[in-house]
Amino acid sequence: MGNKFWSILFGATMLACLIGFAISPLMGWWMPDGVSAHAAEVDFLFYVILWITTFFFILTEAILVGFMWQYTSQDGKRPVNENADVAGFLKPLTGLLDSQHKVEMAWTLVPAAILIYISFAQIKTWADIKYASRNQMAAWDSAKFAGKTDEEKTPPLQIAVSARQFEWRMRYPSVARFTKDWKMDAPKNKGDYDSFGKMPHADDILVVNELHIWQNHSVAVHLTTRDVIHSFNLPNFRVKQDALPGKMIPVWFKTLDPAKTKTVNVKWDEKSQRYQDGINPETGKEDLNYTYDIACAELCGWGHYRMIGRVYVHKDMAEFVDWLKKAESAFHKRN
Numbered sequence: 001m002g003n004k005f006w007s008i009l010f011g012a013t014m015l016a017c018l019i020g021f022a023i024s025p026l027m028g029w030w031m032p033d034g035v036s037a038h039a040a041e042v043d044f045l046f047y048v049i050l051w052i053t054t055f056f057f058i059l060t061e062a063i064l065v066g067f068m069w070q071y072t073s074q075d076g077k078r079p080v081n082e083n084a085d086v087a088g089f090l091k092p093l094t095g096l097l098d099s100q101h102k103v104e105m106a107w108t109l110v111p112a113a114i115l116i117y118i119s120f121a122q123i124k125t126w127a128d129i130k131y132a133s134r135n136q137m138a139a140w141d142s143a144k145f146a147g148k149t150d151e152e153k154t155p156p157l158q159i160a161v162s163a164r165q166f167e168w169r170m171r172y173p174s175v176a177r178f179t180k181d182w183k184m185d186a187p188k189n190k191g192d193y194d195s196f197g198k199m200p201h202a203d204d205i206l207v208v209n210e211l212h213i214w215q216n217h218s219v220a221v222h223l224t225t226r227d228v229i230h231s232f233n234l235p236n237f238r239v240k241q242d243a244l245p246g247k248m249i250p251v252w253f254k255t256l257d258p259a260k261t262k263t264v265n266v267k268w269d270e271k272s273q274r275y276q277d278g279i280n281p282e283t284g285k286e287d288l289n290y291t292y293d294i295a296c297a298e299l300c301g302w303g304h305y306r307m308i309g310r311v312y313v314h315k316d317m318a319e320f321v322d323w324l325k326k327a328e329s330a331f332h333k334r335n
Contacts, residue, residue, distance in 0.1 A: 166304065
């Protein structure tokens with residue numbers, strides 16, 4: 001065997017990695033279910049990139065192990081010389097890549113073509129996530145919403161999220177401001193609505209590490225940081241945005257239609273007198289699949305690991321308003 005032992009060891013290691021990758025979804029070592037309107041598009045791009053990299057990983061590692069086996073050194077002989085035969089599995093390529101120049105052109109053009117495809121494939125998804133016009137923020141037209149319910153007339157829920165070491169501080173509008181002023185059939189309040197991120201009101205409600213929304217509705221987050229760079233990451237909603245000092249960055253997403261996928265994960269708990277998250281809407285019991293974390297995805301200091309919040313998805317706007325009233329009462333009692 002000689003030095004061929006190393007080719008066997010490398011081959012076994014790569015095979016173990018491949019098997020671990022293949023069984024990881026079955027073991028629960030995978031991404032959480034996507035529960036936002038753009039999650040399917042993000043997942044599509046993720047899998048395109050994953051399978052491209054998987055293919056080339058297997059190809060390059062197979063060539064590496066093959067070379068280690070074929071051209072291993074032997075006692076008294078050099079490992080490779082000008083008379084060495086080409087490995088059998090590479091012979092079909094020798095006619096096409098018969099010079100160093102052609103080999104270099106191949107490993108330049110193939111990755112370039114792949115990167116060009118990925119860059120064009122992601123344009124629509126990027127626009128849907130990043131641009132306000134794709135999230136109905138620019139459409140303040142009362143005629144468009146004639147005959148609609150109050151919930152359908154309500155524009156995207158605005159929440160100001162301020163990151164700091166080591167917590168997420170959420171700012172919500174007061175109950176009166178939310179229920180009376182922010183309706184699509186009240187254009188006179190458009191200026192107040194548009195300025196929410198930049199102009200806090202004295203009656204706004206501050207909550208730590210709890211992002212409350214309701215299903216099948218758009219959300220507009222105004223993201224800032226009070227100190228260092230943080231990264232606002234909602235894995236279940238496929239949202240990830242860095243918070244940069246001195247900048248306010250908009251983040252958009254929409255929860256799914258309950259007719260297709262139920263995303264609600266809260267219920268009122270009489271004992272603790274609060275809405276409890278992580279609840280399966282089908283069984284009414286705790287379920288880790290319905291725990292939606294808010295993680296900081298940027299190393300931000302010694303307490304980075306503690307910077308965890310939760311997303312609470314209520315079943316409708318009425319339940320959200322009920323929570324908002326309770327939060328407002330509790331906030332004013334503390335202050």
